Amino acid sequence: MRRSGIISFVFALTVFLLLIPRIGEDQPAVKILGDDYNTGEAKLFPYLTSGIILIISVIMMVQGFLKKRDRRRTADKRQIRDVAILLLICIVYILILTPVGFLLSTPVCLLTILLFFGIRKAKGLILIPVFVTGAIFLCFEVLMSIELPKGVLEWMFY
Numbered sequence: 001m002r003r004s005g006i007i008s009f010v011f012a013l014t015v016f017l018l019l020i021p022r023i024g025e026d027q028p029a030v031k032i033l034g035d036d037y038n039t040g041e042a043k044l045f046p047y048l049t050s051g052i053i054l055i056i057s058v059i060m061m062v063q064g065f066l067k068k069r070d071r072r073r074t075a076d077k078r079q080i081r082d083v084a085i086l087l088l089i090c091i092v093y094i095l096i097l098t099p100v101g102f103l104l105s106t107p108v109c110l111l112t113i114l115l116f117f118g119i120r121k122a123k124g125l126i127l128i129p130v131f132v133t134g135a136i137f138l139c140f141e142v143l144m145s146i147e148l149p150k151g152v153l154e155w156m157f158y
Contacts, residue, residue: 005060007083012053014087019094020046082116089113101151106133 023043093109107129114125140146150156 003064005057005062005064008053008057008060011087012050012057014091015046016050016054018091020050022094022098085116086113089116097151098149099151101153102148103133103137103153104151106136 020043023046089109089112093105096105110129110132111125114128119125119128137148140148
């Protein structure tokens with residue numbers, strides 16, 4: 001419980017400090033009666049959810065420290081390494097998303113994660129990243145009119 005609380009805390013803190021502040025940074029702010037409707041409102045839900053995860057993870061850590069260690073299950077080095085690698089993949093994805101663009105970085109990230117989890121069939125390695133990226137693009141860009149980072153492919157969209 002303590003270890004999962006620490007992992008949740010690190011994840012939520014990373015999202016809170018790195019990901020959420022970047023929401024809408026490439027969008028011009030629309031000011032209506034002094035209120036910022038592009039970025040401020042879009043950040044509210046992520047801040048709330050990551051804040052709740054932070055609070056719950058602190059509770060989990062405290063419970064882990066107070067709990068007796070009768071049936072102690074420790075993570076082996078491989079599990080810790082796997083979590084660290086996945087966290088590194090997510091951080092790299094966050095950092096390259098804006099400069100490289102959603103349409104290039106998302107399939108590469110998904111492909112990397114699939115390979116990491118042992119998916120080796122060519123059909124899955126091709127179809128899953130393409131369809132997931134296409135579905136997200138369709139939902140955000142077309143249905144909700146929310147621009148995703150274009151990156152190096154910006155010339156295709158204007």
